[in-house]
Amino acid sequence: MPTKPRFRRRKEDRPNEITEAAFVEFSRKGYAATRVTDVCKRAGVSKGLLYLYFKTKEDLFKSVIRNFVVPQVDALKLAIESSPLPAEAFLRGPFLKLMQELVNSRAQTVIRLLIVEGPKHPDLTAYYCDHVIAEGSAVMQKLINKGVANREFVPSALQEFPQLLLGPVLISVVWKSLFERHRALDTDALIAAQLDLVLKAIKPTHAQEVTA
Amino acid sequence: MPTKPRFRRRKEDRPNEITEAAFVEFSRKGYAATRVTDVCKRAGVSKGLLYLYFKTKEDLFKSVIRNFVVPQVDALKLAIESSPLPAEAFLRGPFLKLMQELVNSRAQTVIRLLIVEGPKHPDLTAYYCDHVIAEGSAVMQKLINKGVANREFVPSALQEFPQLLLGPVLISVVWKSLFERHRALDTDALIAAQLDLVLKAIKPTHAQEVTA
DNA sequence: ATATTAGATGACCCGTTGGTCAGCAAGGGG
DNA sequence: CCCCTTGCTGACCAACGGGTCATCTAATAT
Numbered sequence: 001m002p003t004k005p006r007f008r009r010r011k012e013d014r015p016n017e018i019t020e021a022a023f024v025e026f027s028r029k030g031y032a033a034t035r036v037t038d039v040c041k042r043a044g045v046s047k048g049l050l051y052l053y054f055k056t057k058e059d060l061f062k063s064v065i066r067n068f069v070v071p072q073v074d075a076l077k078l079a080i081e082s083s084p085l086p087a088e089a090f091l092r093g094p095f096l097k098l099m100q101e102l103v104n105s106r107a108q109t110v111i112r113l114l115i116v117e118g119p120k121h122p123d124l125t126a127y128y129c130d131h132v133i134a135e136g137s138a139v140m141q142k143l144i145n146k147g148v149a150n151r152e153f154v155p156s157a158l159q160e161f162p163q164l165l166l167g168p169v170l171i172s173v174v175w176k177s178l179f180e181r182h183r184a185l186d187t188d189a190l191i192a193a194q195l196d197l198v199l200k201a202i203k204p205t206h207a208q209e210v211t212a
Numbered sequence: 213m214p215t216k217p218r219f220r221r222r223k224e225d226r227p228n229e230i231t232e233a234a235f236v237e238f239s240r241k242g243y244a245a246t247r248v249t250d251v252c253k254r255a256g257v258s259k260g261l262l263y264l265y266f267k268t269k270e271d272l273f274k275s276v277i278r279n280f281v282v283p284q285v286d287a288l289k290l291a292i293e294s295s296p297l298p299a300e301a302f303l304r305g306p307f308l309k310l311m312q313e314l315v316n317s318r319a320q321t322v323i324r325l326l327i328v329e330g331p332k333h334p335d336l337t338a339y340y341c342d343h344v345i346a347e348g349s350a351v352m353q354k355l356i357n358k359g360v361a362n363r364e365f366v367p368s369a370l371q372e373f374p375q376l377l378l379g380p381v382l383i384s385v386v387w388k389s390l391f392e393r394h395r396a397l398d399t400d401a402l403i404a405a406q407l408d409l410v411l412k413a414i415k416p417t418h419a420q421e422v423t424a
Numbered sequence: 425a426t427a428t429t430a431g432a433t434g435a436c437c438c439g440t441t442g443g444t445c446a447g448c449a450a451g452g453g454g
Numbered sequence: 455c456c457c458c459t460t461g462c463t464g465a466c467c468a469a470c471g472g473g474t475c476a477t478c479t480a481a482t483a484t
Contacts, residue, residue, distance in 0.1 A: 005479080005480060005481095006432090006433085006478095006479075006480090007431080007432060007433080007479085007480075008431095008432095008480075008481095009430080009431050009432075009479095009480060009481065010431085011430090011431065014431090014432095030244075030331075030332075032242075032244035032245065033244060033332070035470090035471060035472085036471075036472060036473085037471075037472090045432085045433095046432060046433045046434060047433085047434070047472090047473080047474095048432065048433055048434070048473095048474080048475080049431075049432055049433075051472090051473065051474080052431080052432080056472085056473080057472065057473090114390070115327060115328070115386055115389075115390070116327070116328045118389070118390045119242075119389055119390065120242075120245070125390050125391065125394070126394055128390075129390070129391045129394050129395055133391065133395070134395070156409065157401070157404075157405030157408060157409065158405070158409065160401075160405070161380075161401070161402050161405050161406075163383055163402070164379070164380060164383075164402070164405060164406050164409065166383070167376070167379020167380055167382065167383055167406065168373075168376060168379055170379065170382050170383055170386065171375055171376075171378070171379055171382055174327055174382065177327075177330070177331055178326070178327070178330045178331065178337050178340075178341070179337065179341045179345065182337070182338055182341050183341055183345070183346070189369070189372075189373070190373050190375070190376070192369075193368075193369030193370070193372070193373050193376060194373075194376050194379065196369060196413075197368065197369065197370065197376065197409070197410055197413040197414070198409055198413070200412070200413035200414075201409040201410070201412035201413040202409070202412075217449080217450060217451095218448095218449075218450090218462090218463085219449085219450080219461085219462060219463080220450075220461095221449095221450060221451075221460080221461050221462075222461085223460090223461065226461090226462095247440085247441065247442085248441075248442060248443080249441075249442090257462085257463095258462065258463045258464060259442090259443080259444095259463085259464070260443095260444080260445080260462065260463055260464070261461075261462055261463075263442090263443065263444080264461080264462080268442080268443080269442065269443090
């Protein structure tokens with residue numbers, strides 16, 4: 001009888017499996033504290049194999065981030081730009097939901113990893129800056145400007161700083177990673193509160209001059 | 213002629229000097245990437261001496277954080293609680309200035325260090341949570357509530373989530389550490405914008421029912 | 425069956441770094 | 455002036471972990 005083979009050849013699946021394992025390990029311990037050996041164990045793979053698919057530990061890390069970020073961002077942009085809702089309805093509906101989910105999904109982990117490890121990987125940061133930050137800001141800006149154009153909103157600093165809407169998302173991510181078990185925070189409510197306050201501030205409820 | 217002595221005995225000053233050097237090194241490279249030897253070099257001290265005053269590398273790190281945080285927070289609380297200004301004036305004046313300075317001072321570095329290294333040092337995080345976060349929130353809450361009490365402000369979610377005012381501070385800290393050289397951000401304006409928006413939202417400019 | 429290719433293994437190498445310790449020297453007291 | 459205390463030194467150690475490579479074996483071609 002033929003004994004069970006010690007391993008199978010699965011060239012196609014290995015990179016994904018390793019990336020997935022690396023995601024878990026990096027998330028838990030950060031870049032420096034993660035041992036390549038642990039990633040291998042989790043992926044059920046030997047060290048040699050990992051180094052067949054990834055040149056260095058850093059290369060592995062970058063793959064983890066990029067493989068996660070790219071599809072997310074693309075999906076996101078599409079969703080936002082193809083919505084027919086007016087600005088406020090969109091913000092209070094899909095946009096709010098999206099921000100709230102960000103904090104409870106893998107994105108949270110990725111955001112944290114980028115904050116923590118970013119400074120050590122300048123090219124990765126640059127990539128992220130151009131693709132996620134810049135494009136994200138642009139989309140949000142467009143949305144606000146649209147609202148201003150059809151008198152839904154009054155002109156405000158939010159046009160220049162659309163990131164303000166994401167403040168509570170950042171607070172939530174950081175809070176969860178540091179204080180979650182020590183002191184609870186209702187992140188959904190926090191995010192909703194900021195949106196509500198901002199909308200109150202930029203909606204023209206009372207007589208207001210609009211200077212071109 | 214007596215040759216210059218190789219070193220002086222300065223028991224009193226050593227801990228501070230080492231802490232100071234450690235602050236610089238930890239700020240630049242983070243905990244894991246900082247070598248104890250480098251801290252020693254910067255402090256002009258041998259490794260043995262460092263380990264005379266600090267039990268481990270981690271102990272040194274905690275000292276750095278605590279030594280910086282404690283006096284800052286105390287001074288801060290005093291300043292806030294002893295101000296006679298009405299709520300809005302205080303927020304637009306000293307409070308705004310303080311938030312803006314936070315981003316350009318050593319506090320920025322400490323905030324970043326805590327975000328990055330916090331999860332690895334639970335007791336340090338707990339300490340920070342109780343002393344800085346909890347007390348800070350309480351003070352801000354008091355301020356907002358005071359404003360609501362004398363009809364300066366309308367009731368709002370800001371009473372429950374005073375942290376919202378700090379959102380842009382966090383954004384600024386993170387931005388500076390990641391993207392500063394790649395894409396500029398006027399952090400002062402960002403922080404001022406958030407304050408302005410929030411104040412617009414909670415000021416009773418038009419007929420508004422106040423439900424007890 | 426056998427040969428060949430290439431996916432996969434893991435023992436090993438070696439630079440790095442947190443932490444130690446035997447001993448040196450500053451400087452105050454007798 | 456000398457001695458003793460103790461602040462201080464830096465060579466050294468041991469563990470650790472990223473990366474390599476000689477080797478093995480599953481799959482495939484002949």
